[in-house]
Each structure stands twice: as C-alpha cells, then as structure tokens.
Amino acid sequence: MGMKIRWSDSASAELEELFDYYRANVSLIVARKLLKAIIQKTLILESNPFVGVKEPLLSDRPDEYRYLVYKNYKIIYRCNDNLVVIITVFDSRQNPIKLKGLKD
Known part of the structure; x- marks a missing residue:
C-alpha cells in the first residue's frame, strides 16, 4: 500500500508564490513547467518515502525531516504512518539557517 502525500498550507502557499513569481518575471509556460516538475518529483514518495536525504539542519527536532x-x-x-507531509519548498540559494525557523 502506498503512502499518501499531503501538502501543508505553508508549502502550498510557497508553491503558489513560486508560480506567481515565474509567471510575472519569466513566463507562464516556465511557471507551469516548474510547478509540474516539483509536484512530479514528490510522487516518488508514494512508493519510497525514505528516498530523501535527512535534513541535518532539522535533526534536533523530534520528527525526522527529509x-x-x-x-x-x-x-x-x-513521514507519519501512511502519510507524507510536504512541509516546505525551500530555495537553496537562501541562507540555510532560515530552515531552523521552519514551522509546520
């Protein structure tokens, strides 16, 4: 049985902001492709939820983040039971310390 994927409200909002930014500053086509590719990337988690790397900046938290x-x-x-929760879509060009303040 596969895992279900759920996007947190904040992750959904970040995805929407990404789409809006690329639509306004690049093109609608690029914005759609980026959104589709990010969502597509997460689908592997349905069958293999532990494929991702453990996030070292969040290792001090009770839940394991990947x-x-x-x-x-x-x-x-x-991951929780049969559910994968997408917490955030983080632009890695930002200061990684920002991840420490992550709320889910």
Whole structure:
C-alpha cells in the first residue's frame, strides 16, 4: 500500500508564490513547467518515502525531516504512518539557517 502525500498550507502557499513569481518575471509556460516538475518529483514518495536525504539542519527536532532536490529547491517533508507531509519548498540559494525557523 502506498503512502499518501499531503501538502501543508505553508508549502502550498510557497508553491503558489513560486508560480506567481515565474509567471510575472519569466513566463507562464516556465511557471507551469516548474510547478509540474516539483509536484512530479514528490510522487516518488508514494512508493519510497525514505528516498530523501535527512535534513541535518532539522535533526534536533523530534520528527525526522527529509528532503528531495529539484533544481535550486529543497522539498522538505516528514513521514507519519501512511502519510507524507510536504512541509516546505525551500530555495537553496537562501541562507540555510532560515530552515531552523521552519514551522509546520
């Protein structure tokens, strides 16, 4: 039985912001492709939720956080029972210390 994937409200909002940014500053086509590719990248988690690397900056938390990488973006998630929760889509060009303040 596969895992279900759920996007947190904050991760969904970040994805929407990414889309809006690329639509306004690059093109609608690029924005759609980026969004589709990020979502597609997460689908592997349905069958293999532990494929992602453990996020060392969040290792002090009680839950185990992992991430997948797509281009400049870290897709940070955690697993609970039969559920994978996408916590954030983090632009890795930012200061990584910002991840320490992550709320889910």
